[in-house]
Amino acid sequence: MKTLSRENLNLWLDGLAAQQSLIAPHLEAQGVFYRPVQRAQEIAWEADRPALSAKEFLFPPSERLLKVEKRGPDIRLEVSPSAAPQAIFGLRPCDARGIRVMDAAFLETPPIDSQYASRRENTLLLGLACRSMGASCFCTIMGLAPDDPRDMDVMFTDRGPTLAVQALTPRGEALLAGLPIVEEPGEVEPASRREVGGLPTAEAWKESFGDARWAKHGERCLSCRLCAYVCPTCRCYDVRDEALPSPPGEAHFERLRAWDSCTREGYRLTAGGHNPRAAAGSRLRNRLLCKFVYYPHQYGPAACTGCGRCLDACPVNLDLLEIGGALQEAAQ
Amino acid sequence: MSISETMQSTARDLLISGQVQRVIGFEASPRGRVRPAIIDRPEEAERLVWSADCTHNLTVYLQRALNRDNGHASREPATPPARVAIVVKPCDSRAINVLLAEHQFSREQVFAIGMACEGIRQGAPASAPEATLQERCLRCRERVPVVHDVLLGEPPSALPEALPDEALAHVRGLPPAERAAFWLNQFDRCIRCYACRQTCPMCNCPTCLFEQEDALWVGMRIAPSEKRAFHLGRALHLAGRCVGCNECERVCPMGIPIGLLNRHLAETVESLYGHRAGMQAVLSPVTGMLSAEESAP
Ligand code: SF4
Ligand code: SF4
Ligand code: SF4
Ligand code: SF4
Numbered sequence: 037m038k039t040l041s042r043e044n045l046n047l048w049l050d051g052l053a054a055q056q057s058l059i060a061p062h063l064e065a066q067g068v069f070y071r072p073v074q075r076a077q078e079i080a081w082e083a084d085r086p087a088l089s090a091k092e093f094l095f096p097p098s099e100r101l102l103k104v105e106k107r108g109p110d111i112r113l114e115v116s117p118s119a120a121p122q123a124i125f126g127l128r129p130c131d132a133r134g135i136r137v138m139d140a141a142f143l144e145t146p147p148i149d150s151q152y153a154s155r156r157e158n159t160l161l162l163g164l165a166c167r168s169m170g171a172s173c174f175c176t177i178m179g180l181a182p183d184d185p186r187d188m189d190v191m192f193t194d195r196g197p198t199l200a201v202q203a204l205t206p207r208g209e210a211l212l213a214g215l216p217i218v219e220e221p222g223e224v225e226p227a228s229r230r231e232v233g234g235l236p237t238a239e240a241w242k243e244s245f246g247d248a249r250w251a252k253h254g255e256r257c258l259s260c261r262l263c264a265y266v267c268p269t270c271r272c273y274d275v276r277d278e279a280l281p282s283p284p285g286e287a288h289f290e291r292l293r294a295w296d297s298c299t300r301e302g303y304r305l306t307a308g309g310h311n312p313r314a315a316a317g318s319r320l321r322n323r324l325l326c327k328f329v330y331y332p333h334q335y336g337p338a339a340c341t342g343c344g345r346c347l348d349a350c351p352v353n354l355d356l357l358e359i360g361g362a363l364q365e366a367a368q
Numbered sequence: 369m370s371i372s373e374t375m376q377s378t379a380r381d382l383l384i385s386g387q388v389q390r391v392i393g394f395e396a397s398p399r400g401r402v403r404p405a406i407i408d409r410p411e412e413a414e415r416l417v418w419s420a421d422c423t424h425n426l427t428v429y430l431q432r433a434l435n436r437d438n439g440h441a442s443r444e445p446a447t448p449p450a451r452v453a454i455v456v457k458p459c460d461s462r463a464i465n466v467l468l469a470e471h472q473f474s475r476e477q478v479f480a481i482g483m484a485c486e487g488i489r490q491g492a493p494a495s496a497p498e499a500t501l502q503e504r505c506l507r508c509r510e511r512v513p514v515v516h517d518v519l520l521g522e523p524p525s526a527l528p529e530a531l532p533d534e535a536l537a538h539v540r541g542l543p544p545a546e547r548a549a550f551w552l553n554q555f556d557r558c559i560r561c562y563a564c565r566q567t568c569p570m571c572n573c574p575t576c577l578f579e580q581e582d583a584l585w586v587g588m589r590i591a592p593s594e595k596r597a598f599h600l601g602r603a604l605h606l607a608g609r610c611v612g613c614n615e616c617e618r619v620c621p622m623g624i625p626i627g628l629l630n631r632h633l634a635e636t637v638e639s640l641y642g643h644r645a646g647m648q649a650v651l652s653p654v655t656g657m658l659s660a661e662e663s664a665p
Contacts, residue, residue: 066557066623087621088559097559097590255406258428260563262621278587294588300562302581351567351619352424353403353493 089268134268172344254317264297389449461513462646482516564616608652
């Protein structure tokens with residue numbers, strides 16, 4: 037196994053932060069969040085999974101897609117500039133997989149989303165293996181593991197005074213070149229795993245479409261968007277043109293997009309006022325069936341990485357594992 | 369009989385006798401979290417529980433169940449129940465009064481199962497048994513719901529001294545520039561997930577001002593100026609209406625002290641008008657009412 041001393045890693049991270057934006061788990065009064073940090077010292081090493089995923093650094097809560105400036109008969113369109121380089125360190129395997137899941141829709145299925153593509157191109161994924169699974173984590177059901185390196189550029193495993201290092205991509209290898217890496221005998225200790233009860237198959241999820249329990253769950257759901265906004269894979273957005281302050285005689289507008297979620301009441305509202313998903317239960321069903329049926333069907337991967345955030349965050353305890361577990365029991 | 373069993377039998381009797389068609393209460397999840405339970409059949413009553421982890425303000429579900437005319441009609445079951453029983457703590461029961469004053473439903477449509485409350489624990493709905501009480505409960509001196517049709521539990525004869533609101537005194541004591549910086553910093557953390565609004569019984573506008581399709585007043589961006597507009601606007605809409613159940617703050621994923629802002633408004637309204645939201649079924653003095661001529665187009 038290849039290792040790097042903690043001291044050297046910190047030096048290297050400090051250097052990285054001086055050159056580009058370094059994002060890492062950061063402890064705040066309100067909890068742990070992925071945030072830009074200036075120095076390795078600011079990183080929350082011991083922290084549990086951050087409260088929000090890292091998706092906001094590739095798919096920001098809101099962003100300008102286009103600026104329109106109208107001066108008399110002249111109309112000028114301005115597409116937003118490309119992204120600056122950034123590195124996300126301390127990324128959890130479930131969050132790295134979340135980025136891979138977004139890739140499937142934004143990059144791998146035409147048309148390519150140019151804003152996302154430019155950020156993705158400029159982002160390094162530097163993983164840190166979880167030592168064990170948290171109380172609500174179920175990444176193992178989703179085919180991942182707490183120390184799964186597959187979606188990273190470089191994976192680190194904390195071993196106390198040293199960290200095991202593994203480059204997974206040519207980009208990762210280039211990054212490590214020149215670092216005082218030591219070859220040590222032995223293998224990296226695997227993280228401890230916890231087996232979690234199963235979820236239905238895609239087929240069983242699909243068959244649940246007419247299940248009466250969705251309406252029951254819907255009675256409890258508040259139709260907020262908390263579950264979607266904490267989720268590493270929920271990537272729905274709304275697009276709108278909004279006016280900007282303009283100098284006299286001119287009219288400036290921007291086309292922007294912002295996070296949205298199928299759980300909110302107006303999500304599927306159509307022109308003319310018809311709402312095909314007027315019932316809260318049908319929206320909740322859409323969110324879960326999107327994860328396990330629609331998204332895999334359209335783009336390939338399941339749109340859930342087992343991070344367990346929505347289980348913890350839902351104010352009224354709508355729990356994907358419990359809902360899915362009950363459906364699976366009924367299917368058997 | 370334990371208090372949960374008393375609650376179960378109360379709910380069962382109400383459903384069997386047909387006095388109500390639905391009971392909104394609390395249950396425990398398989399993973400041990402307390403959560404809202406909405407039951408329509410007597411045999412489901414055995415799910416109900418009462419404990420110091422029953423933190424939710426269930427009155428948010430009342431309008432959805434009862435009010436066909438509030439713009440949320442699409443959420444309703446095909447035939448809305450004529451009368452609904454709901455489990456309320458003293459703070460929650462005040463929300464019923466606010467909503468009654470605002471004509472969201474009528475008193476006859478609600479059967480309030482009032483709980484003699486000794487406070488809710490920190491970390492609820494899944495707190496450790498030794499957890500201390502929530503701060504809002506340490507500041508609260510109400511033990512009996514102002515609205516109830518039946519009272520379960522024994523209100524304690526002597527009340528502990530209510531804790532002064534040090535957080536509010538502190539923030540009010542800050543010099544204006546520092547106070548503004550404190551609040552703006554807090555608002556800027558918001559991700560506009562609207563969990564605070566959706567969990568609030570008083571945020572019942574069919575279309576929220578801050579989420580209009582046309583962005584005429586507040587745009588769609590999840591950026592500082594929109595977040596600030598939302599927070600300041602929402603706080604004003606709740607002035608004299610917020611009952612202090614603190615649900616908005618509990619559900620916020622970003623840990624924004626929304627309750628602190630609401631308490632500031634509540635105290636301001638109380639000192640100016642002597643009004644405390646929901647102690648009676650009267651409108652907030654800050655709620656504007658257009659007289660006949662003014663409301664004409
Ligand atoms: S659906 Fe829930 S558990 Fe799955 S990735 Fe999203 S937040 Fe995590
Ligand atoms: S499932 Fe929970 S978090 Fe998601 S919209 Fe419903 S109430 Fe909000
Ligand atoms: S914030 Fe204001 S406009 Fe929006 S729902 Fe609440 S009271 Fe209504
Ligand atoms: S719950 Fe918190 S993050 Fe969500 S909209 Fe309200 S204040 Fe903002």
